[in-house]
Amino acid sequence: MDIVQIKCPNCGAPLMFDPAAQKHVCEYCLSDFTKEEIEKTNAIADESADTYSIPDRELQDEFNQHTNLYICNSCGAEIISDENTAATFCCYCHNPVTLKGRLTGECRPELVIPFKHTREQALEMYKDWCKKKWFLPSDYTSAQQLEKITGLYVPYWLADCTVNAEMNAEAKIIHTRTSGNYRITNTKIYNVERAATMEYLGVPADASKKLDDKLMDSVEPFDYKAFVPFSMAYLSGFYADKYDVDKAEVLPRIRTRVEQGCQDILRNDVHGYTTVTPNFKRTQIIRTNWHYTMLPVWFMTYKYNGKDYLFGMNGQTGKIVGMLPVSMPKLLGFAAGLFAVVGVIAGFIGGAVL
Numbered sequence: 001m002d003i004v005q006i007k008c009p010n011c012g013a014p015l016m017f018d019p020a021a022q023k024h025v026c027e028y029c030l031s032d033f034t035k036e037e038i039e040k041t042n043a044i045a046d047e048s049a050d051t052y053s054i055p056d057r058e059l060q061d062e063f064n065q066h067t068n069l070y071i072c073n074s075c076g077a078e079i080i081s082d083e084n085t086a087a088t089f090c091c092y093c094h095n096p097v098t099l100k101g102r103l104t105g106e107c108r109p110e111l112v113i114p115f116k117h118t119r120e121q122a123l124e125m126y127k128d129w130c131k132k133k134w135f136l137p138s139d140y141t142s143a144q145q146l147e148k149i150t151g152l153y154v155p156y157w158l159a160d161c162t163v164n165a166e167m168n169a170e171a172k173i174i175h176t177r178t179s180g181n182y183r184i185t186n187t188k189i190y191n192v193e194r195a196a197t198m199e200y201l202g203v204p205a206d207a208s209k210k211l212d213d214k215l216m217d218s219v220e221p222f223d224y225k226a227f228v229p230f231s232m233a234y235l236s237g238f239y240a241d242k243y244d245v246d247k248a249e250v251l252p253r254i255r256t257r258v259e260q261g262c263q264d265i266l267r268n269d270v271h272g273y274t275t276v277t278p279n280f281k282r283t284q285i286i287r288t289n290w291h292y293t294m295l296p297v298w299f300m301t302y303k304y305n306g307k308d309y310l311f312g313m314n315g316q317t318g319k320i321v322g323m324l325p326v327s328m329p330k331l332l333g334f335a336a337g338l339f340a341v342v343g344v345i346a347g348f349i350g351g352a353v354l
Contacts (some may be wrong), residue, residue, distance in 0.1 A: 008026040008029060009031075009033070009287045009288055010026065010029050010251055010285050010288040011026065011029040011031075011247050011248035011288070012027075013026055013027070013029070015033070023328040024038055026150075029248055029251040029252070031284070031285060032284075033166070033286070037286055055198060059108060060108050062232070063108035064107070064262055066232050067080050067235065068080070068081050071097060072092065073095070074093050075090060075092055075093045077090050077093070077241075078233070078241075078244070079240070079241060079242070080090065080107070080240040080242050081235065081239050082289055090302065091148070092210050092308075107242060107243070108293045109229060109292050110229075110291050110292050110293060111229060111291060112230045112231070112295075113223075113227055113293075113296055114228065114234050114296065115234075115312065115315040116226075116296070116315060116316045116318075117313070117315055117316075117318055119298075121318075122151075122298040123146055123149060123314055125313065125318060125320060126298075126313065127141060129320050129322075133324060137304055140302060142154070145302060147176075148301070149298055149299070150239060150295050150298070150300065151238040151239065151298055151299075151315065152239050152240070152241060152299045153234075153235070153240035153294035153295065153296060153297075154208060154211060154295050154296075154297050155207040155240070155242070155243035155292070155293075156204050156205065156207060156208075156247075156292075156293045156295050157204070157205050157207050157243075157247055157290055157291070157292060157293075158203065158204055158290070159200070159202075159291075160199070160200065160201050160255070160288065160290075160291075161196065161203060162197065162198075162199055162285070162286050162287040162288075163198045163199075163258055163283060163284065163285050164195075164196075164283070164284045165195065165196055165197075165198060165282070165283045165284075166194065166196075166266075166280075166282050167194045167195075167262065167263060167266040167267065167278055167281050168191070168192070168280040168281075168291065169192045169194075169270065169276050169277055169278040170189060170190070170191065170192070170277045170279055171189070171190045171191075171270060171273040171276045172188065172189055172190070172273060172275045173187070173190070173272075173273055173274050174188075174274040174275070175186045176185050183202055190273070192273075192276065194266040194269055194270065195266075196262075196265070196266065198261075198262055198265070200258055200261065203257055203258060204220060204295075207243035207244070207245040207246075208244060208245065211241070211310075212310055215310050215312050215321060215323070216297075216312070218312075218321040219297055219314045219318075219321055220314075220315055222314065222317070223317070227293070228317060230294065230305055231335040238296075240294055243292070245265070247290050251288075255283075258283065258285060259283040261283050262283045263283065294317025295315075296314070296316055297312050297314065297315055298312070298313040300312075309322070309323045310322060310323050311323075312321065
């Protein structure tokens with residue numbers, strides 16, 4: 001006897017039927033669907049199957065055969081490089097890494113944005129970024145540290161989402177006028193409703209547990225017009241992080257972004273009122289198509305007083321973000337110098353008064 005399994009349109013996990021709610025519920029991403037929504041979603045998925053197909057087995061095998069997997073014995077990072085790249089250190093913790101062997105599994109990306117900024121350009125932009133940071137440790141821009149900046153293709157899941165969103169709000173129009181010694185306020189209260197079906201294309205979330213999500217969110221946005229089909233040639237001279245976060249795990253981050261975007265659109269569609277206070281908001285992702293991609297980031301880790309400080313630069317746009325260490329000797333020296341200057345000025349002023 002055949003078993004029919006209905007999968008979640010958002011994360012691919014099996015759906016369970018909830019008799020109480022009379023809906024199909026996903027235990028992984030907490031989405032829920034009516035029977036009609038499931039039927040509609042399956043029909044759309046069948047129509048678009050060719051557009052969002054997984055790379056065929058021949059391409060996957062070629063990718064696995066011509067890439068090496070390096071394992072860091074210290075932090076456990078798994079770094080992908082082409083067969084001609086010699087790895088010497090881990091770009092996350094700077095410890096030596098060892099060649100583990102060929103890749104296995106479906107790790108080949110669908111799309112990639114190639115690096116636009118060279119290593120030399122990244123180093124110059126990094127140095128310029130550091131110039132006005134007075135309290136950085138002295139070796140933060142040393143030659144030994146700069147050697148560790150790494151061109152890294154970061155794994156990203158991009159989600160194309162179809163979303164139903166609705167909002168109910170209390171809106172007020174308030175008029176105030178003055179009559180003699182009295183201030184008269186007239187308030188009209190309205191019930192406002194908005195609802196829409198929206199399409200979001202390419203909502204991003206990085207697929208690496210080793211990279212800080214806030215850092216990766218900060219290096220965005222990327223220009224998706226530069227996407228090209230993935231080729232091994234783009235890996236030459238660079239590293240690629242092996243994804244270790246699946247679609248179900250990143251979906252909450254995707255949902256948060258989509259929900260915020262939908263509610264902002266609905267709220268901004270309400271005009272002509274003095275105040276608008278939402279009473280009810282609902283956003284439901286009814287269909288999701290996924291793209292596994294690689295996006296370019298120049299990346300460096302600096303270890304100071306037992307803590308890792310991360311630097312990242314968008315390898316396409318040049319946008320720079322980072323968490324900066326503070327040298328306490330420099331900070332205290334500056335404070336002492338400032339205090340001495342203030343003391344001299346105060347003594348001079350006091351002497352002049354006398």
